[in-house]
Amino acid sequence: MPPPGSKPPTIRVLLFARYAELLGTEQLDLPATGVETAGQVLEWVRALPGGARIADGALVAVNLRHASRSAPVAAGDEVALLPPLAGG
Amino acid sequence: MPPPGSKPPTIRVLLFARYAELLGTEQLDLPATGVETAGQVLEWVRALPGGARIADGALVAVNLRHASRSAPVAAGDEVALLPPLAGG
Amino acid sequence: MKSPCFRLWQGADVTFLTTAPIQLQLLTDAVTAPERGAVASFLGVVRDHHDGRNVLALTYSCYHPMAEAVSRDIASEAEIRWPVKVALLHRVGALVIGDVAVAVAVAGSHRDEAFLACRYVIEELKGRVPIWKRETYADGTVHWVDPTSPGAELREAEVVDR
Amino acid sequence: MKSPCFRLWQGADVTFLTTAPIQLQLLTDAVTAPERGAVASFLGVVRDHHDGRNVLALTYSCYHPMAEAVSRDIASEAEIRWPVKVALLHRVGALVIGDVAVAVAVAGSHRDEAFLACRYVIEELKGRVPIWKRETYADGTVHWVDPTSPGAELREAEVVDR
Numbered sequence: 001m002p003p004p005g006s007k008p009p010t011i012r013v014l015l016f017a018r019y020a021e022l023l024g025t026e027q028l029d030l031p032a033t034g035v036e037t038a039g040q041v042l043e044w045v046r047a048l049p050g051g052a053r054i055a056d057g058a059l060v061a062v063n064l065r066h067a068s069r070s071a072p073v074a075a076g077d078e079v080a081l082l083p084p085l086a087g088g
Numbered sequence: 089m090p091p092p093g094s095k096p097p098t099i100r101v102l103l104f105a106r107y108a109e110l111l112g113t114e115q116l117d118l119p120a121t122g123v124e125t126a127g128q129v130l131e132w133v134r135a136l137p138g139g140a141r142i143a144d145g146a147l148v149a150v151n152l153r154h155a156s157r158s159a160p161v162a163a164g165d166e167v168a169l170l171p172p173l174a175g176g
Numbered sequence: 177m178k179s180p181c182f183r184l185w186q187g188a189d190v191t192f193l194t195t196a197p198i199q200l201q202l203l204t205d206a207v208t209a210p211e212r213g214a215v216a217s218f219l220g221v222v223r224d225h226h227d228g229r230n231v232l233a234l235t236y237s238c239y240h241p242m243a244e245a246v247s248r249d250i251a252s253e254a255e256i257r258w259p260v261k262v263a264l265l266h267r268v269g270a271l272v273i274g275d276v277a278v279a280v281a282v283a284g285s286h287r288d289e290a291f292l293a294c295r296y297v298i299e300e301l302k303g304r305v306p307i308w309k310r311e312t313y314a315d316g317t318v319h320w321v322d323p324t325s326p327g328a329e330l331r332e333a334e335v336v337d338r
Numbered sequence: 339m340k341s342p343c344f345r346l347w348q349g350a351d352v353t354f355l356t357t358a359p360i361q362l363q364l365l366t367d368a369v370t371a372p373e374r375g376a377v378a379s380f381l382g383v384v385r386d387h388h389d390g391r392n393v394l395a396l397t398y399s400c401y402h403p404m405a406e407a408v409s410r411d412i413a414s415e416a417e418i419r420w421p422v423k424v425a426l427l428h429r430v431g432a433l434v435i436g437d438v439a440v441a442v443a444v445a446g447s448h449r450d451e452a453f454l455a456c457r458y459v460i461e462e463l464k465g466r467v468p469i470w471k472r473e474t475y476a477d478g479t480v481h482w483v484d485p486t487s488p489g490a491e492l493r494e495a496e497v498v499d500r
Contacts, residue, residue, distance in 0.1 A: 085304070149404055211386070
């Protein structure tokens with residue numbers, strides 16, 4: 001739990017590659033209140049300016065591992081939206 | 089055809105690895121007369137001192153390629169008897 | 177707009193990622209042992225074309241801590257499934273045609289397991305490790321490669337001016 | 339008795355055989371090209387045991403001109419069957435534990451064909467290229483390895499004193 005007087009609890013949202021370009025940033029902090037799943041984080045980002053072009057099928061990761069839309073998230077978690085992978 | 093006065097036509101027989109040790113030599117010259125197949129070359133070598141321990145299933149090569157027992161051979165050919173291969 | 181992450185992150189592990197040229201022999205040496213004499217390996221080398229267009233240059237970016245974590249997962253999975261030792265390394269940053277982008281080396285006692293595990297690692301790496309590739313073409317345009325949609329990014333006019 | 343042929347033959351091709359240490363990168367470099375970015379390779383490294391016995395040293399001998407001819411056949415077969423470029427190299431002579439005995443590198447446009455062709459080449463090499471291995475054990479005995487009959491050469495007392 002954050003100490004009294006610190007900023008409200010948030011979920012750290014990371015954007016990469018084309019998604020970072022679409023949103024104009026690589027990092028956002030989403031107020032955690034009322035956010036329960038990774039899918040809700042994705043919908044929140046897609047509602048931002050530029051976010052509509054993030055594909056419905058975007059990959060989502062929670063705390064460094066791939067996760068489903070229904071994966072639970074909470075304050076302090078790191079959620080990443082990943083464009084189609086192109087390594088290798 | 090060999091020029092007059094040269095040695096009689098032969099088949100060059102090569103032995104390798106354990107077969108060379110069994111026969112005590114790496115090379116034999118077999119008079120070609122009456123020898124028609126690779127299998128006959130193998131039987132000739134197996135009848136030599138030390139040759140009986142050459143396996144019935146020895147590999148045979150004619151002129152640098154694997155060959156069946158029935159492969160035709162003639163004077164000037166190179167026939168090799170190959171113990172089980174162990175490359176790699 | 178911040179520039180996308182093409183560098184490795186300060187403080188994160190760098191076991192499976194590198195910005196330096198990849199030398200396959202360092203990986204094969206790392207996995208070979210007296211009891212593991214069968215070594216299968218794979219190299220992915222930067223090609224000069226993509227969807228019929230000439231590639232001039234490219235840059236790999238990554239989600240560094242996750243790429244490390246998932247690479248470690250994949251190596252562990254292979255080592256649990258087969259009696260092998262795995263090494264893998266992906267290069268990030270600016271690469272040129274002919275550079276090695278990724279290398280996998282797997283050593284075991286037998287060929288079967290070395291080949292199967294090597295293939296497993298490269299397939300899983302491509303499907304799971306968060307790495308992205310931005311290509312620059314001979315006509316000056318740039319785009320993010322999307323292997324899930326061959327050619328689609330061109331039709332969708334996702335190409336952006338640099 | 340003449341000593342078995344552990345040297346390469348004067349005048350014969352030496353494309354696929356060598357008495358010097360094998361460097362995998364020379365093979366991968368030889369097959370990689372801008373249009374062939376997927377490179378699968380295999381190394382066979384000398385192990386320290388065989389049928390439960392400790393190997394001290396070993397020597398590979400070969401039927402040199404046939405080994406070259408058959409190696410060339412195998413590379414050609416793979417290059418006809420798949421759109422790939424193949425390099426293979428087998429070391430002969432005296433080797434020690436940890437030395438690379440054989441290396442295969444195959445480059446293609448796609449992983450599938452590179453892996454399939456690499457596997458094809460090493461399997462065919464083992465089955466067709468005339469090379470033999472004489473091992474010396476910790477107890478001083480020596481024998482010719484027979485992969486077709488695991489352990490049989492020991493039961494048959496084929497071990498010969500050096």
